[in-house]
Amino acid sequence: MSKIHEALAPISWLEGRWSTTDGRGYYPNIPDFTYHEDLEFLCIGQPMYNFLSTSRHPEKQTPMHQERGFLRIKPGTNELSFVVSHNFGLTSLEEGLCETETHQVILETVNxxxxxxxxxxxxxxxxxxxxxxxxxxxxxxxxxxxxxTPMSEHLKAVYKKIQ
Ligand code: HEM
Incomplete structure (x- = not known):
């Protein structure tokens, strides 16, 4: 584990590189699909993680969805902001919190x-x-x-820590 900023203590468990062992996608009007995804949450000394998500087709290995962003924590709190750019031309500003007891991060778009x-x-x-x-x-x-389409599940993935 690299040395992370002390403000990230409530989400220290997210740090590192993760790779899917199971990635599944669905949505009411599209066929179910599977995917492979690599995630990175890396701290370079600031009170935030630099975030990367790169996904690919599980058989063809061709690129699929990609995200680049910053997951910030308001120092001394469990409040989070997540600024993300998606490769298909969307930017999302998401806010939420981390639950330290259950080791969860919950985020919803505000813009x-x-x-x-x-x-x-x-x-x-x-x-x-x-x-x-x-x-x-x-x-x-x-x-x-x-x-x-109303709010529906689009993705569910399980990752193993690789670094
Ligand atoms: C379809 C958004 C992540 C794979 C879609 C659609 C939207 C969307 C709006 C069209 C749904 C419809 O036709 O009603 C998003 C957003 C994502 C995300 C906002 C992340 C925040 C991913 C990821 C993958 C993925 C990680 C796989 C690696 C697909 C596929 C389709 C799809 C295969 C159906 C084919 C297509 O329309 O291109 N997604 N997606 N998506 N998404 Fe995602």
Missing amino acids: LSRISFAKPPFVKKIKRVFKLLSDDQLEATLYMETDT
Whole structure:
């Protein structure tokens, strides 16, 4: 583990690189799918994690969804903000908190914006939960609402810590 900023103590368990052992996607109007994803939560001395998510097709190995962002903590609190840019032309500002007893991070969008030529349907809300299952096992669940579908689960993945 690299040395993390003391403000990140409530979410020290997120630090590092994680790789899926099981990644599943679904949504009411699309076929179910599986995916592989690598996550990074790295601290370079500031009260935040630099975040990377890179996913790929499990057989073809072709790139799928990607995210780059910053998960900040308000020092001395359990309040979080997550600023994320998504490769399909969306930026999400998510806020929430960490529950130290249950090792969970819960985030919901407070703002979304998209590029002028984004393809519909348009994302209206995102909610995500990261939960530590054991020292080296993380689970992520992502729900979204679009302008055509109410809030529904889109992703559920389990990751193993690789570094
Ligand atoms: C479809 C958003 C993450 C794979 C979609 C759709 C949206 C969306 C709006 C269209 C749904 C519809 O047609 O009603 C998002 C958002 C994500 C996310 C906001 C993260 C915050 C991912 C990830 C993967 C993924 C990590 C897989 C690696 C897919 C696939 C489809 C899809 C395969 C269906 C095919 C397609 O429309 O391209 N997603 N997605 N998504 N998403 Fe995601």
